[in-house]
Amino acid sequence: MSFQFQRQVGEARPAPAQAELPHHVTQDAVVIVPGIMGSELRSAETGEVLWGLSGARWLLRAWTRREGLAALHLTEDELTGKTGRVVATQLLRHGTWTPYLRGQEPYTDLVDTVRDYVADPAAIMTFPYDWRLPVAVNGKLLAARAREHLTAWRAHPAHLAALRHRADGRPARLVFLAHSMGGLVTRSALDGSHFDDLAADTRTVVTLGTPFYGSVKATVILNSGRGAPVPLPHAKLRDLCATMPGLHDLLPLYRCLRTADDVRRLDTSDIIALGGHPDLARDALAFHAGQQSVSLPDHRAVVGTRQPTWQSLALDSGHVTAYESGARQHSDGTLIRDAAGRVLHFSAHGDGTVYREAASLTRNVSLLPVQHGDLARADSVLDTVADILLEDAPAGPPLPGDSGPGGCGLSVPDLAEAGAPWEATAPDVDTMQGLTFTLTNTETGTERPVPAQMRDGTPTATITVEAPGLYRVALHTYDRYVISQLVLVGEAGMGMVDQVR
Template sequence: MPSMMGGLPEPMTYGATHDLIVVVPGIMGSALKDRDSGRLVWGFAEAKWWVDAWNPMGQGLTPLALTDAELEALHGGGYEPSTARIKPAGLLHGPIPAFAPILGGIEPYTRLVKELKKAVIHEAAALEFAYDWRLPTAFNSQLLDVAIRCRLKEWRKHEKHAEGRRLHPEQRDAQVVIVAHSMGGLVAQGLGTITGALDNVRQVITLGTPFYGAVAALSMLETGEAPPVSTILPRTRLRDVARTMPGVYDLLPRLRCLLVPSDEVGEDVIAVTPGHVAAIGASRDLAQAAADRFQARKDVRLPQLQAHVGTHQPTAQSARIEHGHVIGQPHYYKFGADGVIRDDRIGQPVRFTDGEGDGTVPWRSARPLEHDRISYRPQQHGALASSGESIKAIVSHVKDEPVGDRLGRGDIGIEVPDVVLAGQPVEIRVTGEADPARVTCQITDLGDPTGRAGRQPKASRRGEDLVAEAFLGPGLYRVAAKLKAGGRDAVSQVVLVMESE
């Protein structure tokens, strides 16, 4: 029974928003299903499936490859999502991340969605927008526009919407807040190319969105160079199917990041062109179409954009191409009026190493120009939307009660190989901390139905970094590192251990 104040009931407590919250996942973040058979072809809830899919006898991503007929329909405007062979089947949920070589693990959106549903006055004000991430981002932007218009119209008729509007200081109709991870931010940005699509959008929140692409996408389109051959097999399978996916080409790097020979100045730094993409064996036409889409959306200013940028994780920020191989480099380059900034002594481009990124997307790429509402998160790309610190900040933005970034030292990074053969050590490299006594590492077998954390290998100094090693059997594992003091989230990455040949 409510307490009384001077004979009157306590006033109601209101801590939710009546705006429509739309969650847009990233690449690999929506489950996909074969329309005819009803079978999932992406987004499985068992770790064993991911292990089997990438082993020599597995089929990997083969069912997801776009056919020539499907690509032709997309190009000609005749691709019909309501009858397409592959259809979205919801956001990734459950305890098991999706996994692909190079991109690593994409953690499920379960925790993010759960907390956002608590932040709205009624669950009808939360929309999970699953989409076919293989397709062009501009195509999915059109579907997102339709989904938002339909749900917003329905929500504004809901009885709970009327209550929320009455309690809002401006007593306005619901607006839209978009929370987008990775590629989802590009889909949201594409709304700006559609007349009226941003009219009702109050704010866009992005997490690790590659506004200017990522070297990792270029690496996906070729086999890679890391020995032994067995560990390249999953990457080769990824390459073969990725080359058919227009959505992957939308993630290609757009900043000047490619180091090339130059007769005049020794080496120069230029932007990746469709010709470079063709030189590594991928499609020039799909690369050109993606470049055109980038030009169409690059100047879109998203309403009240709040960009969450992953930092302190070893990340390829530039690249060289040698004999068809993409060789990622951890540094980037800066430019002045006369081109790339050069070392006065030898005339070569100066390498800058600050910032790094989230392990996949460089920090400069996730920070759109002319936007200054930036939050930096020391976290891996696939875990940005599931970390407690990110979710707390997102909920605050959604409720229009923004909190400041935490300050202070103590941000660490983690680097783990994406694929390892059983019998070889999994090397966990921790950056940003020199004292092994301050760091704890933890390995969780994602195939363990109990979900219990497993071993905790000890880290020791190796050069400037801390390194821990563990021998693991075939399976899918989450590897995490955390400072023992400070209360920060653990930084985590997913690794696949394959059977030895």
């Protein structure tokens, strides 16, 4: 190999030259697991970055040129388990963008926060992985890496020094911080079928927006363009994901498919009809069935809410229609219906990608008004992570009251054109009091306020950007929450229908 990958966080820093460690540190070892598309991928042969470069110019080339993402498509060898052509080298260090999944914020703020609460950077392990591959494959790799990391950290001088400050004085255990798909990878690593019982040495698993019961958005990605024209980037994502095991592992597992008088789970034939791969559909459903018995030690779920989120779908002649509402059931398991016997649908919202109940395995949940891509960056999330890291005897974060968390939702397009106006709205809010919108160019850092007004009963900001780029729209609320989302602004005409087949 003719190049060198950058060393991972915590692998090359010396122990701090100080006699005593600060009291606000944990003795535990921390493992950070990113979500789908959250790891930089390179060619093992040439070192070329296939996914993860910074800058809107690279993103526009990747999503609008014929061969922009060709190297990410799985080969026949990879589909049969012969991997190694592509290697994951580090967590995302720059904001990026993906159709439908929208903005993906970097993990630098999360790593920096954890570094402030561990005894030494060597206590941190980041786990970049090839998110194209099955969750089960990456779970096995994570199990081996996490065991090696814990063993090395327990022998580190800073670990022994940290024990003096902790109430129970116990040796280090593992704390997993997992975003999105990373939570599924972590659960797979802890399923007990690997070389040892890693769960016994795990203190806490913190998941940030993990789709334990899947996401309707995965069905829309696979179905994109079937029967309706879509912009070129959305069609390119569909083509990439059509044979991607990792995307099939994110398909919804709950009763989400609307029929004439019922709501049921997707089966293999449904997934094939909407555009999924037959073998990958069967493998994904079988894998998740085997994961239902796996419990996560002291699981804390940080779940985004208040954001408009697809919860259910209809499938008609192979075409998916997604809805921001879903069925609910009585305590006896029967669906809630109206007087005429028709199924009623309710909106529970979510983080814009995963609806709130799909990200919750237990009642030990922290609800925060945060978008999915910002769940590893928002200050409210980082504060929650810091509190959990310092616990000696975990009691869990308090459950929110009936009124739910503060903040509100943010709705923006995932793709816009330079010179053309588009809107950012705060749905389900009936006043402008205390709300402000800002727009930031992620490359230059230039931020400007965006005027907003009530339009059709909803706070609305109309935005026009003259230069292509990756922009962050932020909504600042009266109760000090900041909800943000990334929007890719392309050249005029970028919204063309994909003609490349």
